[in-house]
Amino acid sequence: MGRSATERLAACLNGDFSGNLDWFELVNTANEHFVAAFLSRSLAASDVQADADAEAYLETLETATRSRNRQMWTLTCEVVAALNAAGIVPALIKGASDMAARSDPAGFPRVMIDIDMILAPEDLAKGQEVLAEMGFAALEDSEDAHSPGSFWRQGAVASLDMHASLPRRISVLLDEEDWNLPPSGGLGAPSRLQLVTRDGARMWVPDASLRFLINISHDMLHHTALISGASNLRYLLVLAAQMQEEDAPLDWAWLRAKAAHPRFALALDLQLLMLAHLFGLRGPWPLPQGRLQQALHQRRLWKMRFPGLGRAEWACLQVGQRLSRPLRHMIWPPGRNPSVSRCI
Incomplete structure (x- = not known):
């Protein structure tokens, strides 16, 4: 069986540009996965003579990604510094923490959609006041069980997701020795959160x-x-x-x-x-x-x-899951079987 477009892209990302390459397919697949900047860097590190239009396009995307991520990091530090001034030290997670762990945050090649940070529950109200003073407002219907919402202000390069905790499917894996975010004024460093100070801001980074x-x-x-x-x-x-x-x-x-x-x-x-x-x-x-x-x-x-068949298979599974949910609750009412509410 031949390799998929994703597998061919992965080979190129790993420095293997051998074979008859379809540059349109490569660029399109890289965009679908939000990794065009990775492909641009892999190409630049090789001696491959790429399609001129594809190479120029990838260079443009990488430049744009670097510019955007530089703005993302500047915004992150601005918000974190404002929270610090109110006595709050947030924890960065997901892409924001990956940026913070780099010597050059702007050089993080992944396309970032938003900025995720966690505040101790005791600091949420004060944190939202700080964001409001900075001109941020909550986006409609963005609140959920572990987040007071996504916040955005006019002209900002991205929204900021403020969380009270990690999602349950992640937090259930951790104990207090792994994650114990101190509230404002709290002392002590959790074992897997590291206090980082850079660009005028103090933050916890996993x-x-x-x-x-x-x-x-x-x-x-x-x-x-x-x-x-x-x-x-x-x-x-x-x-x-x-x-x-x-x-x-x-x-x-x-x-x-x-x-x-x-x-x-x-x-x-x-x-x-x-x-x-x-x-x-x-x-x-x-x-x-x-x-x-x-x-x-x-x-x-x-x-x-076989992406088309794969999408059809997943659609069928989702329909089956929705149809079976009422039956599961009839057989095992949530009050009698707490695991039902946690079914995937």
């Missing part, structure tokens, strides 16, 4: 291993890629970079311990299988060979290679 866990959990569990079978290069590339980072090695023993949670164990196994398949990367233990892991991994590859 260490490399916690960022690795949040990346996998956010994509596979919170965004349900574990069920849908989706493969998102924008997440996989960040994981790949972390696995090769010598200055901030991953705590594999800690990650393995977190695999006591069955869903995270499966998500971790599937991402490691995909990282090995696409980029030739290996963790410190043998690749999973269980029937379930291999079946779900092959399903992801099948969905890559």
Whole structure:
């Protein structure tokens, strides 16, 4: 079976530009995964003679991405500094934390959609007052169970998502030694949150291993890629970079311990299988060979290679899930079986 467009793109991102390349397909697939800047850098590091229009387009996208991320970082530091002035030190998560962990935040090549930060619950009201004083207003219908909302002001390069906690499918994996964000005036450093001061702002940033866990959990569990079978290069590339980072090695023993949670164990196994398949990367233990892991991994590859059929399969699964929900509640009322409310 031939490689999919995603697999061909991954090869190029890994420096392998061999074969008869379809540059329109490569650029289009990179845009679908929000990784055009990664492709531009991989191309620049090679000696490949690319299609002139494709090369110029990719260079333009990378320049625009760098400019946007520079503005994103400036906005992040402006907001964090204002919160600091009110006695609040927020924790950055997701892409914002990946930027903060870099020596050059603007050089982070992934396209950022918004800025995510977490405040201690006791600081939420004061934090919203600070944002209001800066001209930010909550976007309509943006509030949810773990966030008072997404905030935006006229002219801002992106919205700011203020959270009271991590989503439950992520927070359930952590204990107080992993995540215990101090409120304003609080002392002590949680073991996996590091206090970082840069560009006039103080912020908590998850260490490399916690960022690795949040990346996998956010994509596979919170965004349900574990069920849908989706493969998102924008997440996989960040994981790949972390696995090769010598200055901030991953705590594999800690990650393995977190695999006591069955869903995270499966998500971790599937991402490691995909990282090995696409980029030739290996963790410190043998690749999973269980029937379930291999079946779900092959399903992801099948969905890559036949995207139309893959979308149809996922649509059918969603319909079946919706139709079965009333039946599940008839058989196991939520009050009698708390696990029902947590079904994927």
